[in-house]
Amino acid sequence: MILAIDGPAASGKGTLAKRLAAHFGLPHLDTGLLYRGVAMALLDRGDALSDEAAAERAAQVLAPALLDDPRLRERAMGEAASVVAAQPRVRAALIAFQRAFAATPGGAVLDGRDIGTVICPEADVKLFVTASPEVRAMRRALELRTRGQPADEAEILADIRIRDARDAGRADAPLRAAPDAELLDTSDLSIDEVFTKALALIAPAIRDCTHTRA
Template identity: 60%
Template sequence: MGLTIAVDGPAASGKGTISRAIAARFGLAHLDTGLLYRAVGRRMLDGEEPLVAARALRAEDLDAEDLRGPDVAEAASKVAALGEVRAALVDFQRAFAARAGGAVLDGRDIGTVICPDAPVKLFVTASAEVRAERRHKELLARGHDTRLEEVLADIRARDTRDAGRADAPMRAAEDAVLIDTSGMGIDEAVARAIAEVEARRPEPDDA
């Protein structure tokens, strides 16, 4: 059985960057589960019912070029609050996590719902202000004309929605390691995460 690593946290906390780095370091497959909800949100914006979109989701839908825009992010947060949509995507995520070679999954309920038995769980966070600054720079670099105040308001709204939903709310698993990246650069945050994985991953004979 391969090593499964669960990485959770709010938007723009750095969990995606950290997860990709961990996957590369340990030779594991990586799944940004947020892309599942973004893909469903994209199809919803195109007029499809969210549950129908979730049930029909294909791996190639995750490669669409427009999944990182703010309108899709907003739609993704809304469809993620729908219990039937989340249920439809559970099997996809668990099958990915169970692959023999091991996997890193990042999202908001990986350590609590999708992979509660994962031997390594991280919860990556940062202040809303720091996350808004990061997302604002990212959006500007992609050509989106937006104001920092708008991005901060959106970040806070998404946090409230993700943490307050009735089904699979965003929260740290009891045995997750908390990593606050507010005052960290990328290299420092990645190094800290890798060190935590090294300290907690099972020995090969026990995996």
């Protein structure tokens, strides 16, 4: 069973994806870390984020072990990732990595921006997780402060609006819900409520998968 979970930054998709993966005993891939990894490789080498050729080379040799680097979770890396993610050659270079992960025997959970539309359009479950920009900014600020990092909520909200516009407006694989995705707005929901709603949305697909195997 493949679970594709898409949505904008700080919508709660990553938290939900991890919990669903643990619940169903499936491996989980935060595909946003791939783009953060490419951005970090460029910055470490002193290359410009706009250098698409350099970004493509970094994507082609991206090592899975790099995804554990704590620097990838920093706010600045998220902004940098949004820049390289808009580059078609980078996205093309990372497609094989993501599809190979999705092909894990037994299934997988992937979260990102284009899982249900580009990476796994055949996914058994597609969720599009969203929340208001204001709520997402508040969540991101809280997350950063919990890690001991400074967080100006107004600045974060401005960054989120810029990222949303960039992600939705890019020519290649823009952020959007797949036509058959279930929409899950987490603005006024707790983590437990989001998880409960997600399970209810996933239930029909689980029954279908069970019947197919039978």
